Amino acid sequence: MSDKLNQLKEILGEVSDLRHATSILEWDQNVSMPPGGSEARGQQMATLGKVAHEKATSDEVGKLLEDLKKEFTDTDSDEAALVRVTAREFDKATHVSSDYIVKQAIVTTRAFDAWVVAKAKSDFSIFRPHLEKVVDLVHEYVSFFPPADHPYDTLLDDYEPGMKTAEVQTIFNNLRPKQVELIKAIKSAKQVKNDFLYKKYNEGKVWSFAEGIITQFGYDFSRGRQDKAPHPFQTTFSVNDTRITNRFEVDNPLATLFSAMHESGHAMYEQGSNPDYERTPLAGGTSLAVHESQSRLWENLVGRSLPFWEHFLPKLKKVFPSQLDGVSVKSFYKAINKVASSFIRVNADESTYNLHVMLRLELEIGMVEGKFAVKDLPEIWNEKMNDYLGIVPPDDAKGVLQDVHWSSGLMGYFSTYALGNLISAQLWEKINQDIKDLDDQIGKGKFDSLLGWLHEKIHIYGRKYDPQDIGQKVTGSKIDSAAYVRYLTNKYSDIYGL
Amino acid sequence: MSDKLNQLKEILGEVSDLRHATSILEWDQNVSMPPGGSEARGQQMATLGKVAHEKATSDEVGKLLEDLKKEFTDTDSDEAALVRVTAREFDKATHVSSDYIVKQAIVTTRAFDAWVVAKAKSDFSIFRPHLEKVVDLVHEYVSFFPPADHPYDTLLDDYEPGMKTAEVQTIFNNLRPKQVELIKAIKSAKQVKNDFLYKKYNEGKVWSFAEGIITQFGYDFSRGRQDKAPHPFQTTFSVNDTRITNRFEVDNPLATLFSAMHESGHAMYEQGSNPDYERTPLAGGTSLAVHESQSRLWENLVGRSLPFWEHFLPKLKKVFPSQLDGVSVKSFYKAINKVASSFIRVNADESTYNLHVMLRLELEIGMVEGKFAVKDLPEIWNEKMNDYLGIVPPDDAKGVLQDVHWSSGLMGYFSTYALGNLISAQLWEKINQDIKDLDDQIGKGKFDSLLGWLHEKIHIYGRKYDPQDIGQKVTGSKIDSAAYVRYLTNKYSDIYGL
Numbered sequence: 001m002s003d004k005l006n007q008l009k010e011i012l013g014e015v016s017d018l019r020h021a022t023s024i025l026e027w028d029q030n031v032s033m034p035p036g037g038s039e040a041r042g043q044q045m046a047t048l049g050k051v052a053h054e055k056a057t058s059d060e061v062g063k064l065l066e067d068l069k070k071e072f073t074d075t076d077s078d079e080a081a082l083v084r085v086t087a088r089e090f091d092k093a094t095h096v097s098s099d100y101i102v103k104q105a106i107v108t109t110r111a112f113d114a115w116v117v118a119k120a121k122s123d124f125s126i127f128r129p130h131l132e133k134v135v136d137l138v139h140e141y142v143s144f145f146p147p148a149d150h151p152y153d154t155l156l157d158d159y160e161p162g163m164k165t166a167e168v169q170t171i172f173n174n175l176r177p178k179q180v181e182l183i184k185a186i187k188s189a190k191q192v193k194n195d196f197l198y199k200k201y202n203e204g205k206v207w208s209f210a211e212g213i214i215t216q217f218g219y220d221f222s223r224g225r226q227d228k229a230p231h232p233f234q235t236t237f238s239v240n241d242t243r244i245t246n247r248f249e250v251d252n253p254l255a256t257l258f259s260a261m262h263e264s265g266h267a268m269y270e271q272g273s274n275p276d277y278e279r280t281p282l283a284g285g286t287s288l289a290v291h292e293s294q295s296r297l298w299e300n301l302v303g304r305s306l307p308f309w310e311h312f313l314p315k316l317k318k319v320f321p322s323q324l325d326g327v328s329v330k331s332f333y334k335a336i337n338k339v340a341s342s343f344i345r346v347n348a349d350e351s352t353y354n355l356h357v358m359l360r361l362e363l364e365i366g367m368v369e370g371k372f373a374v375k376d377l378p379e380i381w382n383e384k385m386n387d388y389l390g391i392v393p394p395d396d397a398k399g400v401l402q403d404v405h406w407s408s409g410l411m412g413y414f415s416t417y418a419l420g421n422l423i424s425a426q427l428w429e430k431i432n433q434d435i436k437d438l439d440d441q442i443g444k445g446k447f448d449s450l451l452g453w454l455h456e457k458i459h460i461y462g463r464k465y466d467p468q469d470i471g472q473k474v475t476g477s478k479i480d481s482a483a484y485v486r487y488l489t490n491k492y493s494d495i496y497g498l
Numbered sequence: 499m500s501d502k503l504n505q506l507k508e509i510l511g512e513v514s515d516l517r518h519a520t521s522i523l524e525w526d527q528n529v530s531m532p533p534g535g536s537e538a539r540g541q542q543m544a545t546l547g548k549v550a551h552e553k554a555t556s557d558e559v560g561k562l563l564e565d566l567k568k569e570f571t572d573t574d575s576d577e578a579a580l581v582r583v584t585a586r587e588f589d590k591a592t593h594v595s596s597d598y599i600v601k602q603a604i605v606t607t608r609a610f611d612a613w614v615v616a617k618a619k620s621d622f623s624i625f626r627p628h629l630e631k632v633v634d635l636v637h638e639y640v641s642f643f644p645p646a647d648h649p650y651d652t653l654l655d656d657y658e659p660g661m662k663t664a665e666v667q668t669i670f671n672n673l674r675p676k677q678v679e680l681i682k683a684i685k686s687a688k689q690v691k692n693d694f695l696y697k698k699y700n701e702g703k704v705w706s707f708a709e710g711i712i713t714q715f716g717y718d719f720s721r722g723r724q725d726k727a728p729h730p731f732q733t734t735f736s737v738n739d740t741r742i743t744n745r746f747e748v749d750n751p752l753a754t755l756f757s758a759m760h761e762s763g764h765a766m767y768e769q770g771s772n773p774d775y776e777r778t779p780l781a782g783g784t785s786l787a788v789h790e791s792q793s794r795l796w797e798n799l800v801g802r803s804l805p806f807w808e809h810f811l812p813k814l815k816k817v818f819p820s821q822l823d824g825v826s827v828k829s830f831y832k833a834i835n836k837v838a839s840s841f842i843r844v845n846a847d848e849s850t851y852n853l854h855v856m857l858r859l860e861l862e863i864g865m866v867e868g869k870f871a872v873k874d875l876p877e878i879w880n881e882k883m884n885d886y887l888g889i890v891p892p893d894d895a896k897g898v899l900q901d902v903h904w905s906s907g908l909m910g911y912f913s914t915y916a917l918g919n920l921i922s923a924q925l926w927e928k929i930n931q932d933i934k935d936l937d938d939q940i941g942k943g944k945f946d947s948l949l950g951w952l953h954e955k956i957h958i959y960g961r962k963y964d965p966q967d968i969g970q971k972v973t974g975s976k977i978d979s980a981a982y983v984r985y986l987t988n989k990y991s992d993i994y995g996l
């Protein structure tokens with residue numbers, strides 16, 4: 001192998017170590033850190049970010065990349081992919097100053113703390129000044145780059161390389177009326193009963209059951225763990241240490257099961273990444289939408305399917321006999337898929353979920369365009385909730401304060417949740433062509449063929465292929481909502497007798 | 499303030515952030531990390547160590563220090579102390595290459611994993627090749643420095659600045675016969691009963707009781723936490739995030755209480771460090787011996803005293819009524835101070851503890867001198883245990899494998915445990931002069947005057963004063979065993995009626 005490639009890999013390895021260390025500090029911040037630790041933690045993360053950024057954007061890296069681009073011209077090789085992905089990131093990173101990285105880390109650490117308090121007290125005014133600083137940072141970030149078709153493109157591209165705001169808007173504009181129409185049809189159909197989901201369930205037992213499910217999926221606990229945190233998330237410290245967090249909500253106890261399936265979907269993607277890519281930019285998932293396709297596939301296509309509960313409901317009934325007394329598989333299946341306009345995105349059913357995402361995308365675009373002021377967000381949020389879902393949150397905790405993302409400076413991110421849903425359905429159609437008895441296998445609690453397929457077709461490639469390319473390669477088409485609309489229509493026609 | 503001082507502080511701040519980040523990774527490794535994460539973690543810690551080392555030893559730091567030494571000549575100012583302590587560390591660090599730092603991090607991460615397995619299986623052969631590599635590293639480390647009076651001086655100085663091997667040997671040679679004589683006298687006295695300590699105690703309840711005690715001491719849980727780990731330790735991520743770990747041993751259930759007191763003693767020292775010293779080398783404890791004087795003071799002088807249990811035993815009895823039925827305060831006090839030759843250092847009583855330390859010091863000096871080969875350690879260990887304490891460990895888990903230190907590359911460290919005991923007794927005599935009703939206060943569960951005294955006289959100074967200097971300043975003398983011998987003799991004369 002080329003000496004220059006080795007030199008590059010050595011630097012990239014250190015950058016990767018520093019970034020993973022930051023992730024460990026962030027995980028600890030969410031899972032373990034005592035309240036007093038916050039200020040210093042922000043500073044520590046800022047320093048790690050700054051050092052990583054300096055290393056990643058050094059002249060040495062720039063020169064090595066220039067030479068290596070000439071050396072590795074076989075575009076399908078791992079080496080060429082490494083050079084290509086690294087060069088793309090280098091180009092982006094060199095537009096951003098180290099000072100900005102430090103400032104961002106400090107602002108977002110404080111904003112995160114403020115968000116936690118603001119959400120607990122349902123008081124947007126606590127979060128507002130911090131969010132204003134975050135939005136200022138976002139504007140500053142966009143200003144570092146040459147003008148794009150739309151300023152939001154710059155943000156979106158960080159999470160979904162190559163994707164344009166206009167493309168997302170086209171996909172969403174095509175999808176929205178179909179989802180709205182479906183919801184309308186469901187609203188006038190006979191409603192399903194789901195009161196048994198909201199009885200009292202013991203937290204520890206739900207937690208264990210969740211771990212049982214995801215172990216059966218194939219999430220490897222010897223290379224991961226599940227902890228309590230205010231917000232469920234997945235994080236990667238190495239291919240052999242990819243963790244998930246989860247929570248238990250007394251008023252929605254079984255949501256813990258679906259969060260675990262969701263986060264394990266992310267984690268299994270990371271656990272399946274080619275170990276040869278470790279400590280390089282090729283490790284991990286290729287984009288947030290593809291990542292989300294994995295989490296949503298396990299959570300919804302698998303975890304909210306009839307065959308899945310044919311296997312797991314009898315087991316769940318053994319743990320919670322009184323709560324689920326007399327509940328048939330079909331009625332449990334209907335209950336967990338009940339459609340209802342609701343306030344919280346992460347607990348939304350599949351027919352309304354994307355509308356939550358579309359709302360956030362519109363708010364973000366409005367903020368980036370300067371059309372929406374932070375102070376007006378609660379009002380705009382509530383208006384749009386009323387427009388899309390016909391409901392208005394009773395407080396900001398169930399409205400504009402519900403998601404962690406903005407407090408962490410993540411803007412440009414939300415649309416990938418909906419795109420992930422679309423990809424999951426595209427993949428599902430393809431998987432069912434390849435694994436003819438998939439439903440039977442799921443009905444027996446067997447997931448190895450499914451996970452094997454995902455590993456072989458997607459996970460193993462890490463970030464070697466760009467998101468739209470891997471979609472094309474695996475399903476034969478780019479991101480498209482047709483499969484998702486077919487999936488939703490079939491599922492809800494059955495459940496609601498449409 | 500001088501521009502140059504600000505420049506130096508900025509660099510030192512980043513070094514501090516990187517080192518604290520390493521501590522967070524290490525804490526996670528002990529408390530949370532899944533087994534698969536180990537290899538990558540070693541690499542990550544190596545990179546952080548390397549980057550911190552490069553920053554701390556840069557020419558820029560060297561030049562700033564040269565100029566600042568001339569600028570800050572008032573030796574009692576914080577600024578002068580900062581320059582002095584930083585210059586000492588700079589001088590040491592510049593003797594060591596970054597490559598060595600990386601190598602050491604990787605070797606010790608693997609050695610730690612091997613030690614965990616070796617200890618669990620009580621199989622020294624699993625740990626041996628790793629320990630051999632650690633000893634090679636230690637020799638290499640010593641070789642980086644100009645010859646000292648004794649090669650072990652170089653190691654000792656890292657933990658106890660300014661202390662010489664010969665000084666420690668003199669102190670120990672003076673102390674050993676007195677401790678041996680005391681143990682002999684105790685052996686021929688009427689033995690105390692302590693069977694009730696080894697009944698079945700519920701882990702969760704012991705854990706909560708321990709947290710109750712240290713909260714009452716003044717350990718601030720809003721700036722700390724206690725977690726389970728294979729080995730109790732204290733670690734600092736900032737003055738506002740200093741954590742402790744603990745364990746529960748079924749066959750020695752109440753040891754958890756004393757470990758908590760011990761580690762909280764370390765943590766309260768760190769929590770009391772001057773906040774102005776944050777992100778500089780002046781933050782934290784001045785040496786391991788002074789650190790240990792704090793932990794042992796809370797564990798033994800306070801936690802194994804009669805007044806302490808006059809307050810706490812009634813409470814403990816409420817939690818464990820059947821286990822402690824009919825046990826008087828005096829008999830509980832005697833039981834927890836029972837003298838017995840035992841295998842495990844951390845659970846040893848106060849009269850035998852230092853002998854465990856002396857054994858380790860002799861082994862370390864033997865390894866450094868090349869007199870003892872790693873392969874022979876279990877045998878030498880067992881021989882010395884027989885010589886000193888008249889017992890031979892039944893297996894290596896209870897012998898040479900019991901301590902984590904060597905697996906982490908920590909050599910030169912052990913003697914500070916015994917030195918800490920000596921300092922704790924010196925401090926205790928002084929404190930009792932200053933706080934006349936200390937016993938009464940402890941008997942009422944009041945520790946604020948005591949903690950306040952320690953904060954004011956020791957903690958607040960962080961690393962501003964060297965260990966022997968702060969001892970001199972506070973107690974009027976350097977490290978000396980007389981106070982400890984007085985303390986032991988008084989205590990055990992009472993307990994054993996000598």
